[in-house]
């Protein structure tokens with residue numbers, strides 16, 4: 058029995074293949090196998106969320122999440138290559154070589170409540186599983202047994218209209234989980250869709266609740282945006298909607314005085330690298346790009362302008378304090394990632410020494426993140442061509458010619474990834 062007013066459910070509409078046009082060949086064969094196997098055991102199983110949305114938009118999905126009536130233990134009993142993860146958001150991970158498919162049991166949630174969700178393990182019906190999802194465009198099921206799309210929330214029509222709205226009352230949905238506000242801006246940035254009037258009003262009304270959500274989950278959404286080609290628009294929209302100063306007040310303050318819009322030049326460069334050359338930079342580089350213009354500005358004002366030229370050890374300490382201040386009070390950057398950012402920022406002053414008083418032949422230091430610092434210099438040189446010569450020299454010194462430099466890649470750590478909507 059649904060505990061929710063049925064008004065949240067538009068009538069169930071089924072779209073057949075002639076209407077939606079998705080071919081089975083566009084779907085990961087392992088995901089098809091998992092759903093078929095679940096059905097053979099008497100369960101229902103659908104593709105859900107981002108993959109259905111992306112297929113309908115003509116994009117290639119990043120992952121194929123599955124929702125099923127089978128309970129976690131039942132899923133584990135069917136698949137040998139399956140482990141159950143997460144306490145507060147119990148989830149089955151089915152491994153195929155390097156890939157992991159996430160299979161979640163249908164859940165229910167009180168979407169009428171205005172209190173923060175802390176646990177999400179209440180099993181439910183397939184309709185309940187849809188209405189606890191965030192936006193209508195993310196609430197579509199794909200049934201591979203008959204190649205239909207099942208829509209309970211009007212998501213199909215909204216995708217067609219390029220329209221973003223929450224499932225249910227936006228004000229309540231944002232209060233339950235403020236990360237949804239960041240997700241709203243993410244989809245607006247990525248797809249350029251229009252935001253529904255009430256959803257936008259609720260965003261403006263609820264944005265101060267952002268601090269109640271888990272910084273880890275928000276950081277993950279920010280990093281994903283830095284990785285996937287819409288970072289510039291995303292940060293512009295965060296600024297426009299008044300969200301950036303709630304998360305990164307010092308960055309937001311710098312943007313107000315950053316006449317050259319240097320941060321956006323970096324984000325633009327990173328987006329282009331991804332969209333045109335399929336380059337995903339290391340996360341240390343991505344976060345450095347976000348704060349480097351502010352660091353350079355600070356450094357100029359506090360040191361260079363005073364003719365005070367700190368040595369590299371001192372710059373390291375300054376960069377460390379600066380990075381802490383930029384991400385505080387909201388974000389606690391994981392230690393390894395923070396070390397990498399500090400090292401990249403500091404090394405910029407080794408790669409291009411202050412005052413240009415170069416005596417000795419430059420030497421490549423034995424430090425793990427130095428290659429990242431050189432990659433970062435490459436981004437800087439693309440923005441400011443006067444730095445190109447210096448990048449070429451260092452790149453040769455670290456043993457790579459500019460042409461043969463392979464696209465920098467980040468290794469994905471998928472196995473322990475928490476479900477993004479898992480409350481922490």
Ligand code: ATP
Pocket residue numbers: 105106107108119122189190191192195196234236237281477478
């Ligand atoms: P992306 O392409 O960035 O992965 P996505 O929509 O697939 O976008 P995921 O984080 O992979 O996002 O989540 C998968 C699905 O889980 C979403 O499409 C949505 O249906 C649901 N979901 C994710 N986060 C939330 C949330 N905070 N509240 C409710 N439902 C959510």
Ligand code: MG
Pocket residue numbers: 106107108119120
């Ligand atoms: Mg996804």
